[in-house]
Amino acid sequence: MPEEIRVLSPIAILGYGINEESLRRGMAMNPSMIGVDSGSTDSGASYLGAGAMYQSRKSMKRDLGLCLAAARSAKIPLIVGSAGLAGSRPHVAWLIDILEELAREQEQRFKLAIIRSDQQKPYLERALADGRVKPFIGVAPLTQEAITACGPIVAQMGTSPYVAALEAGADVIIAGRSCDSAIFGSFAIWKGYDRGVALHMGKILECAAMSAMPPTGRDPVLATLREGSILLEAPNPDRAVTPRSVSSHMVYEVEHPFLQEEPEGQLDFSAVEFEPVKDGRATLIRGTRFHRRNVATHRFEGAARRGFVSFMIGATRDPGLIAQIDAFCVGTEQQVRELEGAEQDFHIDWKLYGRDAVLGPSEPLRGRTDLHELGILAQVLAPTQERAHDVAALLEARMIGFAYPGALTRTAHIAFPFAPLVTDGGGCYHFSIMHIVEVEKHDDLLDLFPIEYRSIGAVHG
Numbered sequence: 001m002p003e004e005i006r007v008l009s010p011i012a013i014l015g016y017g018i019n020e021e022s023l024r025r026g027m028a029m030n031p032s033m034i035g036v037d038s039g040s041t042d043s044g045a046s047y048l049g050a051g052a053m054y055q056s057r058k059s060m061k062r063d064l065g066l067c068l069a070a071a072r073s074a075k076i077p078l079i080v081g082s083a084g085l086a087g088s089r090p091h092v093a094w095l096i097d098i099l100e101e102l103a104r105e106q107e108q109r110f111k112l113a114i115i116r117s118d119q120q121k122p123y124l125e126r127a128l129a130d131g132r133v134k135p136f137i138g139v140a141p142l143t144q145e146a147i148t149a150c151g152p153i154v155a156q157m158g159t160s161p162y163v164a165a166l167e168a169g170a171d172v173i174i175a176g177r178s179c180d181s182a183i184f185g186s187f188a189i190w191k192g193y194d195r196g197v198a199l200h201m202g203k204i205l206e207c208a209a210m211s212a213m214p215p216t217g218r219d220p221v222l223a224t225l226r227e228g229s230i231l232l233e234a235p236n237p238d239r240a241v242t243p244r245s246v247s248s249h250m251v252y253e254v255e256h257p258f259l260q261e262e263p264e265g266q267l268d269f270s271a272v273e274f275e276p277v278k279d280g281r282a283t284l285i286r287g288t289r290f291h292r293r294n295v296a297t298h299r300f301e302g303a304a305r306r307g308f309v310s311f312m313i314g315a316t317r318d319p320g321l322i323a324q325i326d327a328f329c330v331g332t333e334q335q336v337r338e339l340e341g342a343e344q345d346f347h348i349d350w351k352l353y354g355r356d357a358v359l360g361p362s363e364p365l366r367g368r369t370d371l372h373e374l375g376i377l378a379q380v381l382a383p384t385q386e387r388a389h390d391v392a393a394l395l396e397a398r399m400i401g402f403a404y405p406g407a408l409t410r411t412a413h414i415a416f417p418f419a420p421l422v423t424d425g426g427g428c429y430h431f432s433i434m435h436i437v438e439v440e441k442h443d444d445l446l447d448l449f450p451i452e453y454r455s456i457g458a459v460h461g
Contacts, residue, residue, distance in 0.1 A: 002192035004226040005032040007184050009205035010067060012217030014038040014080060015055030018063045019218045025235035026220040027070050032191075034071045035184040036063075037206045038095070039082025039177065041301065041431065048086035049151050049303030049429030053094055055085070060095070065102045068172070072108050079162060079173045079183055087177030088152045089118050095174055100456060109457030110172050113165035115449050117154045117176030121147055123448075124300060124437065132438035136299065137255055139434045146304070146432045153302040153433060158263030159199075160445040162186030168453065176449070177301065179262060180206035188225055196290030199267055201230050203260060204249060211249035212239040233282035240281040243274035261436075263445060265292040295438045296445055302433030308385040309425040310392040314399065314414035317373035320406045321413055325352060325374060328413075332398040339394060346391045351377035376414065385424055392422045 008031035011018045015038070047054055064080070071078035084091025096114060103110070124147055127133050133142045154177040163186050165173050175183070181202030188198035201223045204211050209219035212234045219239060224231040232241045250269060254260050258269040268289040275284040321328060329350045337344060351357040353375030356366045378395060382388035401411045439445060 001227055004224065005188060005191050005193075006030060006222055006224045007032065007187060007201065007205060008034050008220055008222050009184065009208045010034060010036060010070075010220040011063060012037065012207040012210055013040065013085075014063050014067070015060040016063070017059065017218055018066050019220075019236065020066060022219045022236040023066055023070060026222055027074060029222050029235060031074070031076060031222060033077045033079065033187045034067055035079045035081075035187070035202075035205065036067060037082060037178075037180050037183055038080050039085045039087050039091075043085065045303040045429040045431045046427065047091075048088055048154065048301065049305055050427055051086075051088065051090035051152070053084055053091065057094075057098065061098050061102065064095070064098055065106070068099065068102050068108065069106055071172070072106070072110060077166060077171060077173065077187065079175070079187065081162075081175045081178035081180070081183035083174050083176060086152075086154070087117050087175070088154050089116065089176075092116060092174060092176050099172070099174060103456045107457070111170050112454045112456050113168065113170035113173045114452040114454065115157065115161045115165060115173065115175035116452075117157055117178065117449055119153045119155050119300060119448065121150070121153065123440070124153065124433070126440065127437045132440075134436050136434040136436060139431075142433065142435050147302075150302040150304045150432050151429075153300060155298040155300050155437070155448060156263075157298070157449045158182050158296075158445055159186040159189050159195075161449040161451060163190045164446055165451055166190045168451075170453070172456075179299075181260075181262065181267075184223075193225055194228060194290070195264070195292075196267060196288040197225065197228055197230060199262055199290065200269070200272075200285070200288040201225060203267070204230075204232060204246060207249065207252070209234050209236070209239055210252075211246050212241045213245045214239065215245065228286065230285040230288075231277070231282060232285065233278065241283050242280065243276055243283050246283050246285065247274060261297075262290075263298055264296050265290055296442060297436050297438050298444075298448065300433050300435050300437050301431060303429045304432035306428045306430055307381045307383050308388045309379055309381050309428040310385070310388040310422050311377060311379040311425055312392060312396055312399075312416065312421055312423070313418060314376045314378070314416045315373060316376070316414055318408065318413065319372070320408065321404060322371050322374055323369075324404055325355075328402060328404055331404070332395060332402050335398045335402070336391060336394045340391070346380055346382040346387065348391075348395065349379040349381070351379075353377065379425075381428055385426065389422055389424055396421050
């Protein structure tokens with residue numbers, strides 16, 4: 001059997017604000033490595049499409065600094081995956097710049113592995129031509145037109161690049177877009193653990209103490225692997241990892257209650273058993289299985305720009321206007337379109353907060369008549385920022401003075417809390433590629449993700 005190992009996940013996403021005291025408690029439990037997930041697609045496609053950063057540099061430097069100091073003090077590996085949220089080249093570069101600054105300030109010396117996840121269009125085009133591409137749930141089939149129009153493309157790496165970097169002696173790994181489970185499970189696989197147990201551990205650890213009670217993304221969770229089992233516990237004494245909290249987290253962000261797809265196969269939780277231990281403050285997990293596929297796959301993510309957006313936020317508490325708000329929206333938009341004549345190259349979207357902005361047509365209370373105020377978000381999408389701004393300005397003027405039946409005033413129908421009234425939101429992006437791609441050859445599990453090594457602080461070794 002492989003030696004017992006302990007993997008610490010200090011926070012759900014790097015930059016959210018690590019609980020420093022809980023991290024100290026976690027390090028006192030002698031972890032074998034620290035893993036951190038730094039990314040997600042939850043925040044939308046703009047971060048990938050525009051190369052924009054989600055967290056501030058200050059918050060990212062704080063959290064990364066705590067992790068780096070802890071890992072180097074204990075002489076254990078630090079692995080950060082999906083760097084900078086989207087995990088593309090500018091995000092990885094941004095995080096490495098912060099890391100190198102921290103290394104100078106902390107006077108650290110280590111071997112750094114940089115794993116990139118950026119993908120080239122010809123590879124995806126070959127996969128499409130060969131019939132090796134299928135859409136993710138709810139996504140349209142991939143087309144050549146979508147590939148051509150797409151901007152940055154990344155693929156979610158599995159464990160192979162991480163294992164290669166660990167085998168090469170990397171002390172710190174900064175990786176691009178990654179399967180969450182691979183960030184943590186790769187270390188266990190490198191140490192000889194069963195892939196199912198290792199990746200199941202990674203699935204739970206990726207959101208840190210969100211698998212504890214009470215849940216939080218700011219506290220660590222520690223996993224101890226031994227003899228095919230996973231022991232999960234929270235270093236913070238105010239939290240407990242229970243069978244219910246763990247099993248609840250296992251159905252988070254999955255399409256099936258007990259199956260999860262990974263690049264090389266499928267995790268199967270159908271026979272998993274949970275046992276409360278340590279007076280109910282920790283949970284022991286057994287029974288995970290892994291079914292290897294004949295052909296490995298990666299999830300490809302690509303962002304394309306739809307156009308540019310400008311928007312306004314306003315509100316009304318006029319009962320007469322609220323009673324005919326749909327006619328108001330249609331009427332003001334129609335006036336704008338009449339002014340623009342043949343130039344109809346824009347789209348207007350309305351969000352009515354207080355009635356149906358969150359669920360839209362699915363809102364079960366949409367027909368309620370007891371509303372006393374409504375918040376209005378009006379968005380204009382157009383080919384250029386200037387065009388979007390101009391149309392939004394025309395719409396704002398119509399909103400202020402629209403002559404609806406029973407109006408109590410000639411103007412000032414909408415209260416706007418901000419000036420300038422129109423805000424330019426920049427490029428508007430969507431995930432035009434969110435597809436599962438069968439690898440061209442098995443070596444692509446590693447070859448698609450080039451690794452660069454750097455000696456930080458001094459010549460390594």
